[in-house]
Amino acid sequence: MRKKSRLTGMSVVRGAIIALALLFAIAPIYWTINTSLKGATEVISYPPTWFPTQPTIENWLGVLFGSTFPREVLNSVLLGLGTIVIVLALGVHAGYAAARHEFRGKQSVLLILLMSTMIPGVVTIIPQYFLAVQLGLFDTYTVLLLVFSAWQLPMVVWIMKGFFEGLPRELEEAARVDGCSRLRAFYTVILPLSWPGLAASAIIVFVWVWNEFIIGLTLTQSPYVKPLTVGIYGFVGETGIDWGRITAGTAIALIPVAIFFMIFQRKFVEGLTSGSTKG
Amino acid sequence: MSTMTPTTPAALDSSPARKRARRSAKGATTFAWGLILPAFALVLAVTVLPVARAFELSLHATEFLNAGEFVGLDNYISFFSDPSGLAGIGRTIAFTVGSLALTMPIGVGLALLLNRRFRGRTLVRTLLILPWVVSQLLAGLMWRWSVSPDIGPFGFILSAINGERTDVLANPTTAMLTLIVVNVWRTYPYAMVLALAALQSIPEEIRESARVEGASAFQELRLITLPLIRSTLLIATIVLTINAVNMVDLPLVMTGGGPVNGTDLLGLRVYREAFTLDRIGFASAIAVVMFIINVLISIVYVRVLRGDREPKRS
Numbered sequence A: 001m002r003k004k005s006r007l008t009g010m011s012v013v014r015g016a017i018i019a020l021a022l023l024f025a026i027a028p029i030y031w032t033i034n035t036s037l038k039g040a041t042e043v044i045s046y047p048p049t050w051f052p053t054q055p056t057i058e059n060w061l062g063v064l065f066g067s068t069f070p071r072e073v074l075n076s077v078l079l080g081l082g083t084i085v086i087v088l089a090l091g092v093h094a095g096y097a098a099a100r101h102e103f104r105g106k107q108s109v110l111l112i113l114l115m116s117t118m119i120p121g122v123v124t125i126i127p128q129y130f131l132a133v134q135l136g137l138f139d140t141y142t143v144l145l146l147v148f149s150a151w152q153l154p155m156v157v158w159i160m161k162g163f164f165e166g167l168p169r170e171l172e173e174a175a176r177v178d179g180c181s182r183l184r185a186f187y188t189v190i191l192p193l194s195w196p197g198l199a200a201s202a203i204i205v206f207v208w209v210w211n212e213f214i215i216g217l218t219l220t221q222s223p224y225v226k227p228l229t230v231g232i233y234g235f236v237g238e239t240g241i242d243w244g245r246i247t248a249g250t251a252i253a254l255i256p257v258a259i260f261f262m263i264f265q266r267k268f269v270e271g272l273t274s275g276s277t278k279g
Numbered sequence B: 001m002s003t004m005t006p007t008t009p010a011a012l013d014s015s016p017a018r019k020r021a022r023r024s025a026k027g028a029t030t031f032a033w034g035l036i037l038p039a040f041a042l043v044l045a046v047t048v049l050p051v052a053r054a055f056e057l058s059l060h061a062t063e064f065l066n067a068g069e070f071v072g073l074d075n076y077i078s079f080f081s082d083p084s085g086l087a088g089i090g091r092t093i094a095f096t097v098g099s100l101a102l103t104m105p106i107g108v109g110l111a112l113l114l115n116r117r118f119r120g121r122t123l124v125r126t127l128l129i130l131p132w133v134v135s136q137l138l139a140g141l142m143w144r145w146s147v148s149p150d151i152g153p154f155g156f157i158l159s160a161i162n163g164e165r166t167d168v169l170a171n172p173t174t175a176m177l178t179l180i181v182v183n184v185w186r187t188y189p190y191a192m193v194l195a196l197a198a199l200q201s202i203p204e205e206i207r208e209s210a211r212v213e214g215a216s217a218f219q220e221l222r223l224i225t226l227p228l229i230r231s232t233l234l235i236a237t238i239v240l241t242i243n244a245v246n247m248v249d250l251p252l253v254m255t256g257g258g259p260v261n262g263t264d265l266l267g268l269r270v271y272r273e274a275f276t277l278d279r280i281g282f283a284s285a286i287a288v289v290m291f292i293i294n295v296l297i298s299i300v301y302v303r304v305l306r307g308d309r310e311p312k313r314s
Helices: A002-036 A058-065 A069-100 A106-116 A121-134 A141-165 A170-177 A182-211 A214-219 A228-234 A243-263 A265-273 B009-013 B015-058 B074-081 B083-114 B121-133 B136-146 B153-162 B172-200 B204-212 B217-228 B230-245 B249-254 B266-275 B280-313
Strands: none
Touching: A002 A243, A002 B083, A002 B121, A002 B136, A002 B153, A002 B172, A058 A069, A058 A243, A069 A106, A069 A141, A069 A182, A069 A228, A069 A243, A069 B015, A106 A141, A106 B015, A121 A141, A121 A214, A121 B015, A121 B266, A121 B280, A141 A182, A141 A214, A141 B015, A170 A182, A182 A243, A182 A265, A182 B015, A182 B136, A214 A228, A214 B266, A228 A243, A228 B136, A243 A265, A243 B121, A243 B136, A265 B121, A265 B172, B015 B280, B074 B083, B074 B280, B083 B121, B083 B172, B083 B230, B083 B266, B121 B172, B136 B153, B136 B172, B136 B249, B172 B230, B172 B249, B204 B217, B217 B230, B230 B280, B249 B266, B266 B280
16 A cells, blocks of 8 residues: 555656656747737737737738748758759669678778768858859759758668668579669669668658758858748848747748658657667 | 570589679679769768868968968967857857756656656657757747747746846856757757667566566666666767757857857857858868867767677677
8 A cells, every 4th residue: 555655656756757848848839839829919918928819820821921931941842852862862872882782992981971970060061152152053952952962861871771781682683693684683673672761761851951951041042042941040130030920930840840750750760769779 | 605604504603603703793893883982972072072171271361252371270379369269169068068968867867757658658758759850940949939038938937036027048157058958958859769769678677687686766777777778878978969069050049149159159150250250261260170079079989889889799
């Protein structure tokens, strides 16, 4: 009996800690959505209201129809998809070579790819900016696609390498005996089996591009190129912060990633922990 | 006629087969290089070579886009001889240490709580991981209005407690603390997820036997659980250290480095010197300093991973 009551005492403490953690995790997100649904006067009323007393979607409509924001969302979607295409096209082949072939210089290539992920973006952004201006690529999709792809490639090569290593070699060998060329054996036998790896890579790459900010801020200018993060940041400044609009823009940027995450949670967690437990 | 068609079954095992193997090995090397080269070239050109370019820029008095004259180490000397240079390093260390000191215990603590079954655990876990998928930009913005004394709940509560309008971002010390809290908010899920994965890989029998031996919950944690997830925790620590050392977005969005440079971290300084003040050469010098710091952390990383793996094998 005593033991039982002690247990419930402990579980109350546990419950309280978890509730507190949930509050901490959710509060800023809740407040963003809360503020975005308030009218112009309620936003600045004091004390702040804990939920919108007269909910309105005017901020959302203003952002979606009265600004360049939709175009910037489109830019981010296109940049995300474009980066996925480039990164998968290059990464799949490189990962396959790394998984299935021994060749001179392989270890150096893999080491350089791995080490490149340790280069901080803030170190390379200045030369990248220089290069973009000199090549006339400043403020173009091209330069963003190149830089985004270069940052994401090593990770995708690693994911695909690990994936291919998990497939039995007999698969290609059988195809080769049947007279397939190496490339054909890869395309017709291995690649169709690789969609889980491809999907995981694509999800991670898309979320990364969707969230990226500093590279976009540095290398783009016009609403026809800049990603939505840069667009949202544009709501800051000018004439102070338009709280209603910027919270609506933030909520719009947040929702797809949050939904994505809820659906593909396992892939996210796998992506996070891969390497850490194998280490 | 090629060696591809052996005339007798026996020939499969003899010299034509070996010749074929050799030829195919050579072809395989070319083939493999052909596969890996495009990816390698792109990474080399866009992220590796720019490091060398940054070093080159740092040795020149470059302002705006005009390559300036060679000035040797002048940019470095002016960075290290100016008090603001060392202060920036100090602030970056404070931010990093503060973030890690909070993130790791919170992450591990929550992982321990989530490692036991309870109703709604999946939902709780999902909600607790959510901040990790929020970008640094959005995290900074969301917290900016959450702590605002005019429109935010935390700002309102703090002001009520203090008895006067309290803007945590208007004071250098509290602004830094706020940045740390926001960084913790965004990174504790990473520590939590990694710790949870490691915890779940501990066989139940080990904990069971510890309990049978009469170990208290605290002893079990200290003597059994933590040592077993140590290497995972080290990895999380190092990844998050690198993340904090190179931080740009949070101070840029929340404080712009202010007030009175109280949150001017090294990464933000690079960004501001280069793109606000157009002092490209000077900014590159700081960037190179940051790169060296990162290399040192990476070396520690590799050492730790090796040292941690070897005892396990023996």
